[in-house]
Amino acid sequence: MPTSAPVHYRDQQAWRDLQQFLPARLRLADDTAPEEEFWTWRGHRVHLDRYPNPKAGAKVVLHHGVGTNGRQMSLILGAPLARRGFETVALDNLGYGLTQVRPGTTPSYDDWVDLVVDFLAFEQSRDDRPIVLYGLSAGGMLTYHVAAKAPRGTLRGIVGMTFLDQRDQQVRDETSHDRLTARAGAPLMGLLAKTPAASMKYPMSLASKISALANDPSAMKVLMKDRTSAANWVSVRFLDRYLNYVPAVEPEDFDACPVLLTQPAEDRWTPHHLSVPVLSRITKVPVDTVLLDNAGHYPLEEPGLRQMQDAIADFVTKHTR
Template structure:
């Protein structure tokens, strides 16, 4: 992924401050209420973390962004409110996103994303033995599944996704890509280029995907599309190829790692509910729940969906970590 000049701290970034103006006042952060920022070294990369530490918390919730968001945007809608409810929360910036510093000369793949989270969970478990639930927004939802399928048994007590999309499914590609040509011709082309030196070339995620549907508020979209650490990011050919073709360690019919919760925005114009059904309908060995978030868009800025999401996740974590 392309190296860009990014601030070392979200204290020095204006994008999230502008975005939070579209959130209810109760969710807006100040310098005093913002999460603690940390860096975790992983295979030569410096991974940025937003953490609300709470040694007294009985459970941790790890938050993961999608391909148009970042960890600070997860802290806004979930990290801070769940911390107020008594959970320790930590939001990751995965390779190429947010303020994470990618090792010079490397071209991370989606497989690296999965491995990073698996290793991060192991690192968290080495600190203490509190149970962990993993949340993912957008593409991060399926990542929670991929991580749970690959991680050692018992790593996670549950996974929560805002969507669970299998990009190997042509129907999913058709509806979530920028256009039909990209959906049908783009993936085979990326597969060919990924086997050449062109694998490290970068492409705007906004041209690969239906990024225009990230938020339902047009003014919020303008803020997001100026942010090179989230919606305006570029990703490598290698990442796009591996993202579109990733094969999980365990397919849904055999998945039995932990319970699953889908928190589906009801007004999602990018990844509507029916696109998650092919994955979730085949998971039968563990409980699968769905909660619809009224009036909420793909990146939810709207009530009552925000409160419904926070309530549902808090309840899910409490029940599955008791």
């Protein structure tokens, strides 16, 4: 994250520019934006967007992907779910959004998983309300990795925009920037991760198909100017662990909580068939899929946005009673 980056989203222009591509009903003003908090984890200062509601019967924790950030989750889900009576909190994981990484550290994808596991424990220490975890893009599989590792009963459900196992070569082939990166990049990152070059940064736009993040070309121009989301650079260590992370429980044995896939029907980055290898192996808990009509990977379009919000609200209500 550039040193000139603002500390709070209230001082950042990028999300304000992006929300102009959303339906008017989802655009936030200063008085409807979430409250901004910071949570300290292992010396890192983790940024949180929260819509507090002590009367809410459930909380929804929102997680971004490798081309987005927490404020972008607040726009499409945090605020609309809060209006429906849920408490929502969107976090910026290490290296993204406005989270401040402890100087001298090079976080890995394993740290992303551990951070969310510990954050859920922190939330449960505040009160005992049930929690559902949502993840967009790479955040979808992160919800699975977190649910597989967290103590039983931590989550009542997980929702993903995708569930991608990056150990699968087909997933790498279709979601990487190009075929050469998909085939040669991962072994190279594995070698470099064992050297001092592990801390070297690499643009996600060259590692993955970030160009397909949104289907609106003008929205993509805004996203690609934002170093806190789509224009971010991540470390070699992060990429290596992201591509090779082994879950605490494989899908065949996963029984932590119900699963919902909210799949954009016009997703040009991670189409539905790439989530099937994971979800088809989960048989010990309910797994449901909802297709979002007309929606891109980061959904800006109706009716997909409303379908997503309806499906997640129904899922949370059903599994947190």
